[in-house]
Amino acid sequence: MRLLLQLFKSFMIIGIGAYGGGLVTIPLIQHEVVGTRGWLLFDEMASLLAIAQMTPGPIAVNAATFVGFRIAGLAGAAVATFGVVLPALSILFFGASLIDRVKTNRHGAMFREGLQVGVLSLLFYATWAYGSVAVGSLSQFFMAAGAFFTLVLLEGKIHPILVVLACGLLGVFLF
Amino acid sequence: MTAEETTSLKETEERISFLQIFWTYFKIGLMTLGGGFAMAAILRHELVLKRGWISDYEFMSEMSTATLIPGAVAVNMAYLQGRRLRGKRGALAASLGVILPSFVIILLIALFALPYFQNPHVRAFLKGCSLAIAGQIAYAGFIFGRRYLNNIQNIAICIAGLILLFVFKVHPVFAVLSAGVLGYFLCRQKEKRRDALPGEEGA
Numbered sequence: 001m002r003l004l005l006q007l008f009k010s011f012m013i014i015g016i017g018a019y020g021g022g023l024v025t026i027p028l029i030q031h032e033v034v035g036t037r038g039w040l041l042f043d044e045m046a047s048l049l050a051i052a053q054m055t056p057g058p059i060a061v062n063a064a065t066f067v068g069f070r071i072a073g074l075a076g077a078a079v080a081t082f083g084v085v086l087p088a089l090s091i092l093f094f095g096a097s098l099i100d101r102v103k104t105n106r107h108g109a110m111f112r113e114g115l116q117v118g119v120l121s122l123l124f125y126a127t128w129a130y131g132s133v134a135v136g137s138l139s140q141f142f143m144a145a146g147a148f149f150t151l152v153l154l155e156g157k158i159h160p161i162l163v164v165l166a167c168g169l170l171g172v173f174l175f
Numbered sequence: 176m177t178a179e180e181t182t183s184l185k186e187t188e189e190r191i192s193f194l195q196i197f198w199t200y201f202k203i204g205l206m207t208l209g210g211g212f213a214m215a216a217i218l219r220h221e222l223v224l225k226r227g228w229i230s231d232y233e234f235m236s237e238m239s240t241a242t243l244i245p246g247a248v249a250v251n252m253a254y255l256q257g258r259r260l261r262g263k264r265g266a267l268a269a270s271l272g273v274i275l276p277s278f279v280i281i282l283l284i285a286l287f288a289l290p291y292f293q294n295p296h297v298r299a300f301l302k303g304c305s306l307a308i309a310g311q312i313a314y315a316g317f318i319f320g321r322r323y324l325n326n327i328q329n330i331a332i333c334i335a336g337l338i339l340l341f342v343f344k345v346h347p348v349f350a351v352l353s354a355g356v357l358g359y360f361l362c363r364q365k366e367k368r369r370d371a372l373p374g375e376e377g378a
Contacts (some may be wrong), residue, residue: 006304013346014348015245015246016245017245017346017347017348017351017352018245018246019242019244019245019351020245020248022248023308023311023312023315024315026312027312027347028328028347028348031259031346031347034288037306038243043305045300046290046301046302046305046308047298047301047304047305049305049308050304050305050308051281051284051288051301051306053308054208055208055226055277055281055284056204056205056206056207056208056276056277057205057207057212057249057274057277057278057280057281058207058214058247058249058250058273058274058277059206059247059272060247060250061200061247061250061277061278062277062280062281065277065278065281065282066281066283066284067283067321067344068287069285069355070285070289071279077278077281077282077285080224080338081274081278084246084247085246085247085250085270085274087243087245087246087252088244088246088247088251088254089246089250089254089270089338091244091245092244092251092254092255092258092266093263093266095213096240096254096255096258099240099243099244100236100240100283101198102243106188107359108243109354109359110362110363111198111354111356111357111358112327112358113323113358114332114340114354114355114356114358114359114362115351115352115354115355115358116319116323117323117329117333117336117350117354117358118332118336118352118353118354118358119319119354119357120316120320120323120324120331120336121333121335121336121337121339121340121350121351122336122340122347122350122351123312123313123315123316123319123353124316124320124337125336125340125341125350126312126316126331127309127312127313127316128341130308130309130312131309131312131313134306134308134309135306135309140306141303141304142308143303143306143307144306144307144309144310144313145203146310147306147307147309147310147311148309148310148311148313148317149310150310151310151314152314152317153313154264155318159208160311160314161208163306163307163310163311164304164307164308164311166307167303167304167306167307167310168300168301168303168304168307169300169303170303171299171300171301171302171303171304171306171333172268172296172297172299172303172369174301174303174366175223175298175299175302175303
């Protein structure tokens with residue numbers, strides 16, 4: 001029960017910080033699940049996130065379900081999923097009309113601009129925090145860098161998931 | 176006048192049932208891969224082009240609201256559009272619809288595939304995937320950086336955020352929210368200076 005409560009709290013925090021969803025949740029999950037709580041090893045988490053990205057649906061939701069299940073079974077999956085969507089849904093439930101006003105309001109716009117830059121800092125940080133643990137050798141570094149440059153050079157022409165799958169297949173032959 | 180408006184609104188609302196809303200979003204949740212913005216294209220196709228439930232303008236407006244709120248963009252979009260169609264209960268039907276398929280699929284994978292994670296080939300595959308994700312995070316940073324690091328204020332906020340994360344090791348959520356607050360105050364400062372300037376010139 002205590003574990004479920006902790007899980008709920010952690011994923012609610014992840015839900016609060018996940019501006020722009022998807023990839024931004026990765027450093028948050030890493031911080032909460034691997035760092036603060038030590039529920040999973042980095043490699044376990046990275047595997048779960050890779051699967052979460054390859055299955056349909058929002059990455060944040062998939063990741064919460066998967067990580068929650070891995071930590072505390074079916075109840076864990078339900079609690080983590082509920083936790084990760086709760087902040088957004090309660091903000092929308094209680095303040096959707098307010099947000100419509102804030103959005104067009106210049107105060108909202110000023111706050112939002114800063115927020116986006118904060119997400120940018122987080123992405124830079126995550127590149128290091130995630131990358132430095134994921135990359136264990138020179139060949140692995142080249143693979144990650146290769147994925148980066150492929151995405152930059154073929155921007156918009158290739159679905160990111162294809163790059164992930166290609167690296168996975170390469171991994172089977174190389175590692 | 177108001178009574179008329181409510182009845183006409185009710186009539187249009189009656190056309191789309193909760194089950195229809197749920198089912199539509201269930202399918203969207205099932206079809207979309209890669210989350211967030213990849214989902215936007217499919218949402219638009221289903222709701223604006225195919226069904227004509229909402230207009231392009233409303234769609235764009237809801238898209239920007241959805242990104243203003245934390246969490247999965249797709250879930251936020253579903254909530255807002257469901258709310259437009261059938262009020263709060265419609266919103267819940269849509270949110271549940273978009274979440275449920277991924278929840279079930281992940282549970283099935285977790286139940287049947289987790290044992291295979293120990294297999295060396297599967298592990299090598301997932302290792303490769305996780306390296307690609309490292310590249311993908313860097314790529315997201317690159318895209319965001321190109322868009323936002325074009326003025327001194329944003330560069331300052333970004334550096335402040337990095338210092339909070341690397342030096343003070345604050346919680347990432349705190350760093351993101353602090354950047355929002357900092358951005359807000361820097362913008363206000365700039366506005367105040369701009370407002371004060373003409374007065375000084377006059378004197």
